[in-house]
Amino acid sequence: MTEWRLVEGTLTTWYDASSHAAGAALVERLAATGVDVDLRANGLRLRTRDEESAGEISKAAHDLGLTADPSVLQEVRLAFEASDPVAVTTFWRTALGYADTSDGLQDPLRRDPTVSVHQLTDSRPLRNRIHVDVVRPSDAVDAVRAASGQEPYGAWGVALADPEGNEADVVPGDQLSPEATDWWANFAAMVFYPTTSSTQASRLVSAVAKLADDANTPLQIDLRPAGVMIDGSKDQWEDDAPNGGAAFVELARRIQDAAHELGLAPDPQPLRFVQFGIDAVDADVLSTLWRTLLGYQPDPREQVSDIYDPRRLNPVLFFQQLDANDERTKQRNRIHFELVVPQDQAQARIDTALSAGGRVLDRSDQHCLLSDPEGNEIDILTVH
Known part of the structure; x- marks a missing residue:
C-alpha cells in the first residue's frame, strides 16, 4: 500500500479529487466504520488503524480513478514548556474543550491541532511571541471564563492566561443566521450533526457534497464515527x-434542511476554531518561511496576514507586528510548533526550511528542531 503512510500512529493517505462529489463517491463505497474522512473540494484525507480497511479503500479509490499524493501529509501541533505542567494542562484542556490522550491534549474529533505540555527547566518570564486564538459557541466560552476565575482582558476583551502567562484569545461565537439556526459563526461557519449509522452519515456527506458543488463553495466535510462536521x-x-x-x-439553510430530512439534529458542543498568531519584526520574511515549510498559501485579502493550508487540514497562522526593540525578542518562547510528517518526507521538509532561512538547533534520528530567523521554533517529527 505505497500510498499510505504512518502519521501519528495512524495509516493516512490523501487522494486528489476534482470536486466534493468526486470525493464523496469514495465515501459512499466505504463499508468500514472507524475511518476518519476529511472531504474537500480538491480531494480527501483518510485515516484508519486497520490495514485491511486501508487496502479496501485503496481498491475503491483506484476503481474511481483517484490519485494518491502522500507527500502532502502532515500534522501541525502545538507544544508548551511549563514549570507546572499539570496546571498548564488543566487550563488548556478547559479552554480548548479537549480530551486527555497518551499523546497530549486532543480534539475528540481529531480535527484541531493536538497540544502537548512538557517540563520547563529554565526561567522564561516574558510573554510569548506565539499565541492562540480559540473560538467556541458563547455558552462554552462562558464556562471557560468561569473555570479560569479571570476577567477577560486585552485589546478585544477576550484574552485569558494560563497559570504561567501563556495567553489565549477565547472568543465567543454566535449563531450564523435566523435562517440557518443549526449553524454557528466561530470565525468559520460550522455545524456538527451526530449520526447513528455509517449509512446515515454517508447520505449526509453525499447530500452536502452535491449542494456545495452546486453552489461553487468549498466546504470542509469531515466524517467521524460520531457524526459529520461541516465547516465553511x-x-x-x-x-x-x-x-x-x-x-x-x-447554502447553510439547504444543508440544514437536508440534515433534517435524514432525521438529524445539531450538537454545538464539538464546534471549535483554532488558529495561531506569531508576533514578528519582519512579517514578510517569516510568512515566506512558514509558507514554504508548511506548503501553505497567503490569504489574498489586503491587510490580512493569514497563511493557510490549501487543503484546510491544518490550522491558520497569522502574523502581527512586533517592535524590533521589544524585550521579548531576546527570550525563547515557552511555546513552539511540532510538525509530524511521514518518515520519507522529513528530510525534504528540513531542506525546504533551510532554503527559506531556517536553521537547525538540534537533531536526532526522529526529530529536527528548527528555528525561523526570529527564534520561533518548530520540531519536525517522524515518530510513529
Whole structure:
C-alpha cells in the first residue's frame, strides 16, 4: 500500500479529487466504520488503524480513478514548556474543550491541532511571541471564563492566561443566521450533526457534497464515527467572501434542511476554531518561511496576514507586528510548533526550511528542531 503512510500512529493517505462529489463517491463505497474522512473540494484525507480497511479503500479509490499524493501529509501541533505542567494542562484542556490522550491534549474529533505540555527547566518570564486564538459557541466560552476565575482582558476583551502567562484569545461565537439556526459563526461557519449509522452519515456527506458543488463553495466535510462536521473555513461566510453573505446562508439553510430530512439534529458542543498568531519584526520574511515549510498559501485579502493550508487540514497562522526593540525578542518562547510528517518526507521538509532561512538547533534520528530567523521554533517529527 505505497500510498499510505504512518502519521501519528495512524495509516493516512490523501487522494486528489476534482470536486466534493468526486470525493464523496469514495465515501459512499466505504463499508468500514472507524475511518476518519476529511472531504474537500480538491480531494480527501483518510485515516484508519486497520490495514485491511486501508487496502479496501485503496481498491475503491483506484476503481474511481483517484490519485494518491502522500507527500502532502502532515500534522501541525502545538507544544508548551511549563514549570507546572499539570496546571498548564488543566487550563488548556478547559479552554480548548479537549480530551486527555497518551499523546497530549486532543480534539475528540481529531480535527484541531493536538497540544502537548512538557517540563520547563529554565526561567522564561516574558510573554510569548506565539499565541492562540480559540473560538467556541458563547455558552462554552462562558464556562471557560468561569473555570479560569479571570476577567477577560486585552485589546478585544477576550484574552485569558494560563497559570504561567501563556495567553489565549477565547472568543465567543454566535449563531450564523435566523435562517440557518443549526449553524454557528466561530470565525468559520460550522455545524456538527451526530449520526447513528455509517449509512446515515454517508447520505449526509453525499447530500452536502452535491449542494456545495452546486453552489461553487468549498466546504470542509469531515466524517467521524460520531457524526459529520461541516465547516465553511475562516471568514468564507462573510459578505466580502466569494459566495459569502446571503449566498452562504442559503447554502447553510439547504444543508440544514437536508440534515433534517435524514432525521438529524445539531450538537454545538464539538464546534471549535483554532488558529495561531506569531508576533514578528519582519512579517514578510517569516510568512515566506512558514509558507514554504508548511506548503501553505497567503490569504489574498489586503491587510490580512493569514497563511493557510490549501487543503484546510491544518490550522491558520497569522502574523502581527512586533517592535524590533521589544524585550521579548531576546527570550525563547515557552511555546513552539511540532510538525509530524511521514518518515520519507522529513528530510525534504528540513531542506525546504533551510532554503527559506531556517536553521537547525538540534537533531536526532526522529526529530529536527528548527528555528525561523526570529527564534520561533518548530520540531519536525517522524515518530510513529
